[in-house]
Amino acid sequence: MSNIVDIRQLHRSFGGPAILDGIDLTIAPGEFVALLGRSGSGKSTLLRVLSGLDAAPAEKLEIPSRRSVVFQEPRLLPWKSVKDNVALGVKTPDSRSRASQALADVALSHRQDAWPLTLSGGEAQRAALARALVREPALLLLDEPFAALDALTRLRMHDLVFELWRKHKPAVLLVTHDVWEAVALADRILVLDQGRIAREIRIDAPHPRRRSDPQLTLVETELLQELGVEPSHA
Structure with a gap:
């Protein structure tokens, strides 16, 4: 089955250094992808392009017309x-x-x-x-939708999003700063750094995922280090 999102050599700048510097991104139908990155790495810019809120030049840009966005504020x-x-x-x-x-x-x-x-x-x-x-939607875009919630509500929302994804089967791109959130939910995790995808990790662990799983602990630690965070201070 062909990818539902297919982007090749996506560039975006605002008169200075490139915000997105030749991004290649594919998302398969029904796939759950999480996007991590430090502030200013280009996460929100990429999401705006995928949502259709922002135009950007690319050699190839295929995005489904049926797409929806959930932002940090409910709006x-x-x-x-x-x-x-x-x-x-x-x-x-x-x-x-x-x-x-x-x-x-x-x-x-x-x-x-x-x-x-x-x-x-x-x-x-x-x-x-x-x-x-x-x-x-064929593509559901989640832009840090749980960032303003308390810890317990956030965990409940993780469970809800997973159940809704399993029921409705859209492709999902979750933009988040929370490494465990990405590990708990996603099939594939991308790390954006200086406008490029610097790391890609696939996770095959079954759901529900627990922090006590040593395999997931290793993945979380690896991602924290990729983002420049010492796990002992996470």
Whole structure:
């Protein structure tokens, strides 16, 4: 089966040094890829290109038209109910029933008529996930969607994202600063450094993944060192 994302020699700069310097990237249908990198490495720029928010020259750029993005902030419209927020962008007669089903998938059926400002941080991110998935994307882009959540809520969101990925089977690109988050969820981890993919690691360990697994501990340590972080200080 052909790749759902195929990018060759992607360059992006803003009048200075290259932000993206000849990136080659492929993502297979249904694959879960995590993207790590230090601040300023080009992660957000690459995600903006993949989402269609930013144009960039490339020798080859194939991205599916059906794609959705979940950002660090839920970006829900405060004057619309949770269900109406989820239904945004769905141009079919059954948009509201599809929104209800998406909210059921993220365990928010009981909050579908609520106003966004009454939601907790975790509930708001679940609503944002439902809004992304209701469009049935071939590619789901996650831009540090759990960064603002407390540790316990973040772990619950990891489980939820994994279950939603297994059910809906989109290809996923997760941009994160959290090395364990990448190890816990992804099939493949890429490390971006100075606009280039500096490292690629595939993980075949079954789910759920535990930090007590020595194989995963080694992978986490290796990635931390690649990012210039001593594991003892992680």
